[in-house]
Amino acid sequence: MSETVDLPYTVQTVIEKKIWVPGKLFSIKTTRDPEYSFKSGQYARLGLALGLDEDDKTPPASDMTWRAFSMVNHPDDEYLEFFATMVADGLFSPSLYDLESGDTIYIDKTAFGFLTIDQFPQGGSLWLVSTGTGLSAFLPMLNDEKTWQLFDNVILCHGTRFIEEFAYTDLIEQVKERYGERFSYLPISTREAHKNYPQKRFTELIVSGELAELAGHPMDPEIARFMLCGNPGMTTEARKLLGELGFKSGRRGNLGNLAVEKYW
Ligand SMILES: Cc1cc2nc3c(=O)[nH]c(=O)nc-3n(C[C@H](O)[C@H](O)[C@H](O)COP(=O)(O)OP(=O)(O)OC[C@H]3O[C@@H](n4cnc5c(N)ncnc54)[C@H](O)[C@@H]3O)c2cc1C
Incomplete structure (x- = not known):
């Protein structure tokens, strides 16, 4: 204009x-x-x-x-x-x-942020772990051909308090239809029991190994790349836990396997 x-x-x-x-x-x-x-x-x-x-x-x-x-x-x-x-x-x-x-x-006029797939080495599994509206940042990646060219599998984890907060499920189902076994969706609610998934926090599921089991993919820093987005309680704690497993953010031109965005 x-x-x-x-x-x-x-x-x-x-x-x-x-x-x-x-x-x-x-x-x-x-x-x-x-x-x-x-x-x-x-x-x-x-x-x-x-x-x-x-x-x-x-x-x-x-x-x-x-x-x-x-x-x-x-x-x-x-x-x-x-x-x-x-x-x-x-x-x-x-x-x-x-x-x-x-x-x-x-x-x-400018778009911002570094939570982008070019932060990671090619191949392996892309884990997208979000709470609440942190899901937002990951939705464009699911529909972006580049994501599927770069990574073998994508695991979308969405944590909410209540089941009614699982938004964009139609879009997520279309991604499932399109990419089949290459795509896993784990909706996890912490304050309401879900018939298919445990009622726990992501951090608990990482520690117990259940998240890897549910996804059917190992959390191996050699082949997994993690993005965390949303509430700072989750991102801070999960970053620490993943750090203990050997995941690291990229630094000075070196690609990492962990990228984090806090919403507040
Ligand atoms: C990089 C980045 C991307 C963001 N993207 C989104 C997004 O896609 N969708 C979105 O809803 N928000 C997003 N946010 C948060 C958003 O910018 C605002 O902070 C939020 O809308 C609250 O603003 P407010 O002025 O109403 O609250 P404020 O008066 O600024 O109060 C801030 C308080 O609101 C709470 N809060 C802030 N954001 C959220 C949230 N997303 N969910 C629950 N509680 C929250 C926290 O308790 C925080 O301390 C993002 C923030 C950052 C830094």
């Missing part, structure tokens, strides 16, 4: 909102600037003009409120989509939840 040439953001429009769990989990689809580019796993900075003059359609970025949100759609889609939690006493997410089709949202 010409009026945003000198601004660090573009002005976009909400085109769809989906509520997964009322008052809690939702997705927002927006228009996308044709110049905006990102890799699967990266995040956008979304801006809202909270408390600013409604007549000013392009307020200074420094006056707006910004938060990071991972893209859930494929990098080539014409739109952007985000999967979000409404934090009841949060500054930003309740207003994001209230947006409707046609409302304005600001999007930083």
Whole structure:
């Protein structure tokens, strides 16, 4: 848009909102600037003009409120989509939840983040371990051909408190249909019993060896690559446990087999 040439953001429009769990989990689809580019796993900075003059359609970025949100759609889609939690006493997410089709949202022109598959050596099993909306960062990878060209198997682990919070299961089922045995999906709820899966935290399942058993793939640092995304309690503890098993983040141009993104 010409009026945003000198601004660090573009002005976009909400085109769809989906509520997964009322008052809690939702997705927002927006228009996308044709110049905006990102890799699967990266995040956008979304801006809202909270408390600013409604007549000013392009307020200074420094006056707006910004938060990071991972893209859930494929990098080539014409739109952007985000999967979000409404934090009841949060500054930003309740207003994001209230947006409707046609409302304005600001999007930083740059995509950010290093939770991308090019951080890892080729081959082996890609483990994608998420809690809550941490699932977001992994969804574009599932639909990205590059993921399946680089890795032999993909294991998607999604931890929630309750079963109703397992979002995007239709998309996940399509991935299963497409890639069959190469893809495993482990939905784990901690506060509600699931008929097929243990009611435990990922960290417990890593320690006991159950996660590897459920996936049918060993947690061997030679052939496994781990991404962790979501709640900092899980990412910090799981990073420590995986470190003890020999997993390491990449450093100074050396590829690692562990990559982590905390949402707060
Ligand atoms: C790299 C990155 C990517 C992110 N991607 C997403 C995303 O795809 N979807 C998403 O919902 N959020 C995501 N977040 C979190 C998001 O940026 C905001 O922090 C979140 O929306 C809360 O903002 P707020 O202003 O409402 O809450 P604040 O007033 O800033 O309160 C922050 C508190 O909210 C809680 N909180 C923050 N994020 C979450 C969350 N995702 N789930 C549960 N509780 C949370 C924590 O207790 C945190 O201390 C991401 C954060 C980072 C750093």
